[in-house]
Amino acid sequence: MNFFDRLHDRIRTVDSVVSVGLDPDPSRIPDHLQEHDLPRWAFNRRIIDATHEHAAVYKPNAAFYEDPDGWRALEETIAYAHGKDVPVLLDAKRADIGNTTRQYAQMLETVDAITVNPYMGRDSLQPFLADEESGVFILCRTSNPGGADLQDLTLESGEPLYERVAALADLWNENDNVGLVVGATKPDELAELRKQVPDLPFLVPGIGAQGGDAEAAVEYGLADGVGLVNSSRGIIFAGEDEGEDFASASGQAAKRLKKRLNQYRA
Numbered sequence: 001m002n003f004f005d006r007l008h009d010r011i012r013t014v015d016s017v018v019s020v021g022l023d024p025d026p027s028r029i030p031d032h033l034q035e036h037d038l039p040r041w042a043f044n045r046r047i048i049d050a051t052h053e054h055a056a057v058y059k060p061n062a063a064f065y066e067d068p069d070g071w072r073a074l075e076e077t078i079a080y081a082h083g084k085d086v087p088v089l090l091d092a093k094r095a096d097i098g099n100t101t102r103q104y105a106q107m108l109e110t111v112d113a114i115t116v117n118p119y120m121g122r123d124s125l126q127p128f129l130a131d132e133e134s135g136v137f138i139l140c141r142t143s144n145p146g147g148a149d150l151q152d153l154t155l156e157s158g159e160p161l162y163e164r165v166a167a168l169a170d171l172w173n174e175n176d177n178v179g180l181v182v183g184a185t186k187p188d189e190l191a192e193l194r195k196q197v198p199d200l201p202f203l204v205p206g207i208g209a210q211g212g213d214a215e216a217a218v219e220y221g222l223a224d225g226v227g228l229v230n231s232s233r234g235i236i237f238a239g240e241d242e243g244e245d246f247a248s249a250s251g252q253a254a255k256r257l258k259k260r261l262n263q264y265r266a
């Protein structure tokens with residue numbers, strides 16, 4: 001089954017479009033877990049136990065796992081999320097020349113979807129796009145302030161670069177497996193992009209810690225009810241000051257966010 005069909009089912013099952021970002025900054029993992037063999041895995045396991053009923057997906061960001069212990073922690077985390085029937089979207093922002101990107105795309109055997117970077121063009125994304133079962137979220141208009149440096153540049157045609165990216169992504173969506181990443185900090189761009197590519201689901205990060213617009217994230221992020229609104233730090237570190245019971249605050253934060261976003265779902 002195609003990723004977006006699976007996501008549709010998952011959203012219906014848990015009545016949630018929340019993507020729980022698993023970005024376990026080692027310096028913020030509670031003291032009592034620091035002695036664990038793999039503190040990031042010990043942390044994620046407790047977060048997953050507390051939040052899975054509210055999670056449409058888990059989105060681990062690869063940056064938090066790029067060392068030998070991190071790779072082990074990530075492997076355990078992915079398997080555990082799958083054991084709870086939650087799809088995993090790896091936030092890797094990959095892409096490279098052909099033979100290299102083919103290696104990157106092998107990750108899709110382990111996760112359900114991935115984020116990719118369009119900067120190197122279609123051939124750099126081809127092995128991801130060719131994988132009919134997996135979701136491919138292409139960075140379009142990112143949430144960070146520096147996103148404007150390149151993405152807002154106006155092309156000769158008069159359109160901003162990020163709109164060209166959206167048009168290309170629509171063209172590359174031959175297998176109905178493409179989505180866009182559009183930050184919640186850019187509500188006007190979200191609205192414009194939704195008009196431009198009505199059928200592409202969006203992954204919308206940037207609410208919570210980055211201060212983005214949750215209502216716009218839902219109103220424009222979903223295509224036919226399918227899309228994702230991510231919160232990472234706002235959920236996983238909600239119980240940072242609560243010691244050994246930290247995870248129940250994360251569960252409550254995920255539930256609160258689900259309810260808040262559901263107010264805006266059609």
Ligand SMILES: O=C(O)c1cc(=O)[nH]c(=O)n1[C@@H]1O[C@H](COP(=O)(O)O)[C@@H](O)[C@H]1O
Pocket residue numbers: 021023061091115141142143144181182183205206207208209210230231232233234
């Ligand atoms: O691709 C992403 O998920 C992403 C794109 C973007 O434009 N902005 C953005 O914040 N993200 C990711 O979404 C997560 C946001 O984390 P919080 O700000 O803690 O909710 C991080 O993993 C970011 O790397």
